[in-house]
Amino acid sequence: MSQPEHAAGPRMIAISSGKGGVGKSTVTANIAVAMAEAGLSVGVVDADIYGPSIPGMLGIPSVKPAMTPDEKVVPAEAHGVKVISMAMLTDDDKPAILRGPMVTKYLQMFVRQVDWGHLDVLLLDLPPGTGDIQLTLAQAFPLSGAVVVSTPQDVSLKIARRGLRMMEQVEVPILGVIENMSGFTCPSCGTVTHIFHQGGGEAIARDIGVAFLGKVPLDPNVVDCGDDGTPLIGAAPDSPAAAAYRDIAAALGDTGDASGGIATPFAWSIASGSGKPTPVEPVAGGSDDRLSALDHHAGSLVLRWMDGVEQRLATRDLRLDCRCASCRDEMTSARLLDPDTVPMDTDITRIWSVGNYALGLSFSDGHDTGIYTFKALRAMQGAELEDV
Template sequence: MATQDSTGHDRKMIAISSGKGGVGKSTVTANIAVAMAEAGLRVGIVDADIYGPSIPGMLGIAADAKPAMTPDQKVVPSEAFGVKVISMAMLSPDDEPAILRGPMVGKYLRMFVQQVDWGALDVLLLDLPPGTGDIQLTLAQAFPLTGAVVVSTPQDVSLKIARRGLRMMEQVNVPILGVVENMSGFTCPSCGEVTHIFHQGGGERIAEDIGVPFLGSVPLDPDVVESGDAGTPLVTAAPDSPAAAAYRQIAETLSGGKITTRGISTPFIWTLTDGSGKPDPSAPTPGGAANLLVALDQSDIGFALTWADGHEQHLTPLDLRLACCCAACRDEITGADLLDASSVPLDIGLTRIWSIGNYALGLAFSDGHSTGIYTFKALREIQGTELEDV
């Protein structure tokens, strides 16, 4: 799925993630971004690791390079090697920690994507912190990500944690674009013999097990560390090295193919009172996913939801209101209903519907309730009227 930037230009928004730290995720991000830029693409990086930003240093951006503001109060990103960058490292002194609670982290992430003067971009890479926590969930909910790339080393422990990261992205309907195996074998600079220090082929096996593409292996190279510390990515500092070739191949794969989820057009905010903002539909496809929403429309009884596998589901606003799973309507621990069904008006209506990432809808009702998150999986399971393909 490609989103549009402020200029109306289609761009891919790709998250680079890892299950654990120390696997070289930021190094992979910096190098594939520069490789894309060298291939002629317009590329940006959001350094989404708020607590441990490292992208500016890897691209040689000075720690005191404070961003300027445009007349319309947008942040001007720094630029190096043809790549635009925004990072927390540009907003605070180099040795000052970012002491922020979750809501403030979310605020900065939204600012980095929405309030930066990116201009026309082909690809915006989001360098995520390791793990499956608040930052990953915030980005998945707030922005329609084209997909995610998971970086791992060949070690069994790293691969097991990477699998959790893959499953987390799947649960929020972020397409997995592929797995990168970093630090895959060490090539002796003297004799050329390859030594597989951390085992061999683990990244390819986990990609095959889960059914996602394997994007490639990046070998260990001392020049990766030296070039990163010097602020010059390896694809520029040692363009003929095996690692640089691997980075360029991964960049070509990510930027060259057409990536689409075939889902409903997002982001959107559909106001039912005047009909504005209604999302553009997609068509069901043979073998489509059961929990991927491709169309949303009003019907005689309420709303018709069409899923990628061709099923059409009809739900009333009352069905949807009674199925709310927010903390005010259902106990988060026991799952017991807290909502008194008799208190909900039979003629309740919907006033707004909006997208939450690629995996859920937000609904506002005429009784003022608007705090529920309706995942596509939960919507599909609501007992309404289902019509088979015709």
């Protein structure tokens, strides 16, 4: 597993959906343009490696991007939005036939090896589902939050709920739900027809306890706009759909980094001390699953949490508690690691952040494939927890 370098960056917001065909990329493109019109510096990563569509929707030609002298990719720009996409790297009719590791490599490149310049917001247009790409992004990058797009159709809503639960499990804050294709207003008589029912997105948001960002009505112009490379928000700025996009963009534009705690990503080398995250002060009512500081002493890892609690864990205990596939049975969770094979003086050599929800640890015995979630770390029995 590669470890991220410590760097401040834009708010990263994932736009996701449980299933295809709900108009997620159309929503992403229009929200991005609305944010740019509001004065924000916006980038879009078209993370749908197998079915990229953002460049077409924004009218970006299929031209290979230029490179900077330091070998970073220069993103395309249209309607005030910077974009990187697989569609810019391959021909229109050439499929991206890639295995999982290569997909991960491209995603890493799209975020870290692109000359974005200053950005306020980086939107990540995810493919539908809850697979490798979603997990890679959640683990590799400090997402500020995720937005789930659905239609009011019952089947779409049920699958959208799974997407919401997946983001919750990897501790990505849910910024809200968008109900797309929410009714069609007849341009002649003004009658609203709810083709896919109504109110389902708002009900799911209410049930799960997240924000409902709004309804985007069907608009017959959206097809032509997508084909012409002109977002609806620019082609029909006075339409009800454009108004909905602006309201959603304003809500997301005001959303700060909800993670709290020490800044991520980071990668701390214990021997050299490089990359150690800067501590922050705990706060009253602070989160019990966000770190305010990390320290290492021979044989122990000290975790300080945002709620003011300090925890000291023996490094050998951490090694024995590793839950990766080589140390635990994936089906039964039974321990496969023989404790007798782990030296008593085992220590930690590197620590890095995994998204907003976990730490990666490298040990002196060479093992470095375990992911230690904050929830699991808080539950470990170490030195007695005390207020600091």
